[in-house]
Amino acid sequence: MAISRFSYASLNVQDIDASVRHYTEVVGLRLVDRTKTTAYFQGADNQDHHCVIINQRKNAGLDHVGFKVNDRGDLDEAAKAARDHGLAVKEVKAGQIKGQGRGVRITLPSKHDMVLFYEAEKIGYLTGMENPDPVPRQEKLGGKVTHLDHTLLSCEDREPTVRFLTEVLDFSLTEKVVDPTGGIIAAFMSCGHTMHDLALGPGPDGSFHHMAFGMESRGEVIEGVDILKETDTPALEYGITRHGVAGVTTIYFHDPSGNRNEFFNGAYLAPGMPNEIDPIVWQLEEFPRGGFYYESNVPQSFFETVT
Amino acid sequence: MGLKHRGIIRLGYVRIGLNDRALVRARGFYRGILGMLESIVEAERTYFRCWHEAYQHSLVIDETADNGLIEIGFQVRDQADISDFTKKLRAAGLKVKTSPAGKPLKGLGRSISFEIPGGQTLRLFEHMEQIGYATGFDSPDWVVPKELRATPAPLFLNHVGITVPNPKQTVDFLTQHLGFYVSEKIVSDNGRQLLSALLFRMTKDVGGQELAIYPGEAGRLHQIAFTKEDANDILIDGQYLRNDRIDIDQYGPTRQSYGKTFSLHFYDPFGVRLELCSGGRITDPHPDFEPVVWTESNLKKALSYYDRDLNPRFLEPCL
Structure with a gap:
């Protein structure tokens, strides 16, 4: 069949203990498992083993992104399609990444690695699978994150990766930012019906711009900003804001190694047949309003700071 | 060929019938109070959509003698899905009715309809006309359109x-x-x-x-x-x-x-x-x-x- 959801991001961090504190006590994820050099986290409302993996390394940044497919046969098919497309593919053995089955690791034209897999170990929702309370207990620390929603990766030339994802892996291009010649500066792509699962923006190949965690209400995003301030977590100077692109309420901040995170709330769907609805097009001169709707100004650091 | 989303892709619309002459009260409610947009207004049928929806309709109301649910529409990927479902559902003993494009609703491609065991009619279609987002495709303000404010x-x-x-x-x-x-x-x-x-x-x-x-x-x-x-x-x-x-x-x-x-x-x-x-x-x-x-x-x-x-x-x- 096809990719069923954006499953997780595997990130490199310089200080694993500080990062575990950040992802549990600030972001509000569940710590599912950890070793001396690796830790696994999941949001309250996802039933799979992890949505974030952190690895102790010398430099921050992305190790890979994980996407789940809903047919075992998709793995071989995707590996072949990627090789035919001229991309490097490596086999990932079952158990090599904790909590998930066999996978294939594809290096995208943007030099980011994408792992496709079929099987995930189940841990259930935070409040359980039987007669569950609809909200977590009050003693839970950190933001009221329900799930990992999407990621934005940076690269020199967005178009080859957009082509591979839309033409081979059936992603839909929902919105894009273009330069005066029509060249793609940023592309927002979905493998389901949310506005984006994977976005691409300008920057050095293989670099990580951010990953975004969903919350159920704008009130919870406000509470999230308060937590960031209370914990002195470095955050975008605008405080709470709204994206013109996607129309969601948002705040950006950084983990202790500088990897950018986002809290957001919004119910923007692009429910259509893959690539049937034309993408929204943002002209470059309109992009400040697309980036930060209230301020209509994109700070220079926003695209320059990547890990 | 795999690696494609197939079968039912999305919930398309719900269609109900109301005993309401020329749908005057229904339109007053769904447009004026709930805040949906009217896509097509006919003497005995109105097509509505939400302002954030690009497709032609997500709610259809017919003027009928009795109030009732008429059908629920789902979009499938393509013609191959329509043919597959027709075969499978017939093999399962269901009566499957085929409708040409534009029937029974404007803007629909070829479709099939059948009754599920619970008694409701579902329609699977492979195409629906688009009207586009109410806020447009060019650098839009994703904000409730002015004419719909102070409604849900x-x-x-x-x-x-x-x-x-x-x-x-x-x-x-x-x-x-x-x-x-x-x-x-x-x-x-x-x-x-x-x-x-x-x-x-x-x-x-x-x-x-x-x-x-x-x-x-x-x-x-x-x-x-x-x-x-x-x-x-x-x-x-x-x-x-x-x-x-x-x-x-x-x-x-x-x-x-x-x-x-x-x-x-x-x-x-x-x-x-x-x-x-x-x-x-x-x-x-x-x-x-x-x-x-x-x-x-x-x-x-x-x-x-x-x-x-x-x-x-x-x-x-x-x-």
Whole structure:
């Protein structure tokens, strides 16, 4: 069949203990498992083993992104399609990444690695699978994150990766930012019906711009900003804001190694047949309003700071 | 060829019939009070959509002698899916009716319709005309259009609830023949009897259901639900609706544990139960996806986390 959801991001961090504190006590994820050099986290409302993996390394940044497919046969098919497309593919053995089955690791034209897999170990929702309370207990620390929603990766030339994802892996291009010649500066792509699962923006190949965690209400995003301030977590100077692109309420901040995170709330769907609805097009001169709707100004650091 | 999303791609629309001459009262409510947009207005039929929807319609109302649910429409990927479903459903003993493009509704491609075991008619179509987002495709302001402000102006059709005499039979049909997944279900305390289920095909915001199955009379509608951004919006929408003297369900705004939504139920002038919802389940259209299970003795908590009582009116179908 096809990719069923954006499953997780595997990130490199310089200080694993500080990062575990950040992802549990600030972001509000569940710590599912950890070793001396690796830790696994999941949001309250996802039933799979992890949505974030952190690895102790010398430099921050992305190790890979994980996407789940809903047919075992998709793995071989995707590996072949990627090789035919001229991309490097490596086999990932079952158990090599904790909590998930066999996978294939594809290096995208943007030099980011994408792992496709079929099987995930189940841990259930935070409040359980039987007669569950609809909200977590009050003693839970950190933001009221329900799930990992999407990621934005940076690269020199967005178009080859957009082509591979839309033409081979059936992603839909929902919105894009273009330069005066029509060249793609940023592309927002979905493998389901949310506005984006994977976005691409300008920057050095293989670099990580951010990953975004969903919350159920704008009130919870406000509470999230308060937590960031209370914990002195470095955050975008605008405080709470709204994206013109996607129309969601948002705040950006950084983990202790500088990897950018986002809290957001919004119910923007692009429910259509893959690539049937034309993408929204943002002209470059309109992009400040697309980036930060209230301020209509994109700070220079926003695209320059990547890990 | 694999690596493609196939089968049912999305919930397209719900079509109801109302005994309302020239649909004057219906249009007054759905356009003027609920805040949907009219896409096509005909003498005996009006097509509506939400302002955030690009396709032509998500709600169709026909003028009919009796009020009732007519059909629920789902979009499939392409002609091959239409042919596959036709073969499979006929092999399963169903009567499948084929309709050419443009019939029975404007803007639809070729479609098939059939009756599910619960008595409702579903239509699968492979194409629907687009009108485009109300805010346009060029550097849009994703803000409620001015003409819809001070109404709930929902973002999307979220799900349709139906009542069926034998929930297990209907749920088995929808999962085995149409590829639906169950996100939550209610079973009898001994676990032997399935009483209700929420089914999905889409990974979406405010997710977990495109069809909600409740026990009750065959062929009837339980509710039509629309997506809202968050609970705060829904509290304000409740003010607009009360200000317009709309009949709001006795639960009022509440957290519905079943489906994990923040919801407000209310009734149109014909008694059609409508819902505004936010929140929802995070789902994955994958064979290993595990549903939340409710037992019957927890029904009060399931239906309203705040009220914790059984509201007999809520358990009844509306059309």
